[in-house]
Amino acid sequence: MEVVIAPAERLAELAADAIEALLRSKPDAVLGLATGSSPLQVYDELARRHRETGLSFARARGFMLDEYVGLPADHPQRYRNVIESEIASRVDWPQAQVQGPDGLADDVPGACAAYEAAIADAGGVDLQILGNGTDGHIAFNEPGSSLASRTRIKTLTRQTRLDNARFFDDDLDQVPTHCLTQGLGTIMEARHLVLLATGRHKAEAVHQLVEGPVSAMWPATVMQLHPHATVLVDDAAASRLQLADYYRQTYAEKPSWQGL
Numbered sequence: 438m439e440v441v442i443a444p445a446e447r448l449a450e451l452a453a454d455a456i457e458a459l460l461r462s463k464p465d466a467v468l469g470l471a472t473g474s475s476p477l478q479v480y481d482e483l484a485r486r487h488r489e490t491g492l493s494f495a496r497a498r499g500f501m502l503d504e505y506v507g508l509p510a511d512h513p514q515r516y517r518n519v520i521e522s523e524i525a526s527r528v529d530w531p532q533a534q535v536q537g538p539d540g541l542a543d544d545v546p547g548a549c550a551a552y553e554a555a556i557a558d559a560g561g562v563d564l565q566i567l568g569n570g571t572d573g574h575i576a577f578n579e580p581g582s583s584l585a586s587r588t589r590i591k592t593l594t595r596q597t598r599l600d601n602a603r604f605f606d607d608d609l610d611q612v613p614t615h616c617l618t619q620g621l622g623t624i625m626e627a628r629h630l631v632l633l634a635t636g637r638h639k640a641e642a643v644h645q646l647v648e649g650p651v652s653a654m655w656p657a658t659v660m661q662l663h664p665h666a667t668v669l670v671d672d673a674a675a676s677r678l679q680l681a682d683y684y685r686q687t688y689a690e691k692p693s694w695q696g697l
């Protein structure tokens with residue numbers, strides 16, 4: 438696991454560099470997309486590169502991590518709509534090439550199985566962008582999630598609903614109680630995991646993710662078992678890391694050609 442500690446703008450550039458290098462070498466790459474505030478600067482940077490340098494998503498495929506259950510198709514916080522407005526519509530990405538789990542499906546197990554099959558048919562995810570919940574979740578794999586889990590329905594914790602109430606007029610009652618989410622086993626099959634976390638409120642989750650014991654209580658710790666995982670954090674999110682000086686030194690001495 439590589440840990441990079443840098444200001445948020447720099448982290449966004451590094452993630453965008455990795456995505457750009459992938460798209461330039463493999464234009465039909467499969468990108469794993471996260472919602473939440475953590476990837477927003479990455480999406481801004483990708484949109485800028487599309488505008489200014491012609492970086493193209495025309496042949497790329499995108500798979501979202503998760504979706505709320507029951508939000509109407511036109512709800513602005515439906516994750517498929519969030520991804521459309523935050524990144525897909527700002528670049529040349531055809532709508533049909535970006536998909537998420539169907540939070541309005543009548544047959545939930547069927548929709549989850551179909552989503553797993555669609556990812557497999559696309560050849561698997563090349564690069565998965567991730568955020569980290571304050572309770573250690575990735576996607577919506579809440580504490581207690583099986584480390585081998587696949588796409589399924591989950592009940593959101595009260596903490597996650599409180600964290601996300603800011604997107605719903607600070608009204609907890611408007612925040613859905615359930616979601617469909619890629620499982621930890623699904624996410625672990627992506628070939629490169631790139632997690633972003635900023636702010637002091639993420640410091641404990643980041644410490645557990647990087648330095649804690651692998652445990653379903655902190656679901657992101659499963660990333661310790663991945664052969665190519667990158668954790669991009671700012672000073673505040675890194676403030677509880679025991680080996681922060683070592684991570685800083687390692688990154689400072691890394692050859693610039695190496696990439697993430």
Ligand SMILES: N[C@@H]1[C@@H](O)[C@H](O)[C@@H](COP(=O)(O)O)O[C@@H]1O
Pocket residue numbers: 471472473474475476502503567568569570571575576577597601
């Ligand atoms: N389902 C999303 C996750 O994919 C996201 O990574 C996480 C952190 O969110 P944020 O980046 O806003 O802190 O919580 C949300 O609930």
